Amino acid sequence: xxxxxxPERHLLRAKDLMDARYAEPLDVAALAQAARLSPAxxxxxxxxxxxxxxxxxxxxxxxxxxAALLRxxxxxxxxxxxxxxxxxxxSFTTSFGRxxxxxxxxxxxxxxxxxxxxxxxxxxxxxYSRPPSQxxxxxxxxx
Numbered sequence: 001x002x003x004x005x006x007p008e009r010h011l012l013r014a015k016d017l018m019d020a021r022y023a024e025p026l027d028v029a030a031l032a033q034a035a036r037l038s039p040a041x042x043x044x045x046x047x048x049x050x051x052x053x054x055x056x057x058x059x060x061x062x063x064x065x066x067a068a069l070l071r072x073x074x075x076x077x078x079x080x081x082x083x084x085x086x087x088x089x090x091s092f093t094t095s096f097g098r099x100x101x102x103x104x105x106x107x108x109x110x111x112x113x114x115x116x117x118x119x120x121x122x123x124x125x126x127x128y129s130r131p132p133s134q135x136x137x138x139x140x141x142x143x
Contacts, residue, residue, distance in 0.1 A: 011042075014032070015050070015057065017031060017034045018031065018054070018061055022085055023062075023085040026058060031054050063100070065084045067096075067100065067107065067111075092104070
């Protein structure tokens with residue numbers, strides 16, 4: 001006999017969908033379909049279970065990804081906006097500022113890539129930049 005699936009499991013399907021496909025145009029109807037709930041019921045249950053609306057959750061995922069791209073790439077703010085699934089640079093900048101307390105450009109300037117901040121000791125650089133040694137076997141081949 002098949003056990004019924006708890007509604008929370010269905011909500012996790014929609015949440016996983018947002019995590020995996022944040023850059024795609026996802027609306028409440030598509031997310032509700034993934035959760036096998038009506039759109040209105042899905043929105044209520046998602047907020048009750050996770051403490052924020054599906055739209056807020058998706059926007060947060062997109063902004064987190066945008067912040068990572070700002071830190072680790074040299075792509076323009078407009079490119080990053082489109083890459084994470086947002087369509088308006090103005091709305092992106094406003095939302096980003098609300099969440100991170102500064103504009104995307106200021107965030108990039110305040111958070112340079114880690115490779116620029118990393119200090120690797122010279123001995124480590126030398127050890128890892130050496131070509132691999134060719135160990136010659138001193139044993140005589142057996143006939």
